[in-house]
Amino acid sequence: GEDVEQSLFLSVREGDSSVINCTYTDSSSTYLYWYKQEPGAGLQLLTYIFSNMDMKQDQRLTVLLNKKDKHLSLRIADTQTGDSAIYFCAERYSSASKIIFGSGTRLSIRP
């Protein structure tokens, strides 16, 4: 079945690293995504990883994929106030068109 789960909230201190976790159920998922949504806005594609990869790094963002446990994480280094947003984990099969989203993790930054 199709299901993507994330914790609802995460609070981190400014300058620390944030780690947002996600689990998915379908092992045939080929693409795993992280999107960011700021209040009242659409979704911004942050990064994505193919299922044959373990890790992807892009500036302050590091994505780790544990395919055996169906676990995906997003690490944001040196978290800033501008990183406050809702982060969505999502999956897609290579043969499919739609992206299946989790319910999102709200990241808040404390000084």
Added chain:
Amino acid sequence: DTGVSQNPRHKITKRGQNVTFRCDPISEHNRLYWYRQTLGQGPEFLTYFQNEAQLEKSRLLSDRFSAERPKGSFSTLEIQRTEQGDSAMYLCASSYMTGDEQYFGPGTRLTVT
């Protein structure tokens, strides 16, 4: 700005009225998607087009909903006889043929009173 654009950004309508939303995708993108997002949830897929052909529709897309992409460029999503349960953010996205990277517009927030 060559991103995905959507109009209107906000729409308030009375129950029973018809509404139409427009999406202009990134110009070189073949695929166009519609999603719906309710408060506290992630977006849910509604339908998608490859050029002008509507290739997939979700079970969420009741017969009151219709989407078109007549010339393979912009798309419209119409909701007939709106209900309060239709209140949501309607998001449009576009991508190249592979669909690997879907880029979203700012959304149209619909409120049905």
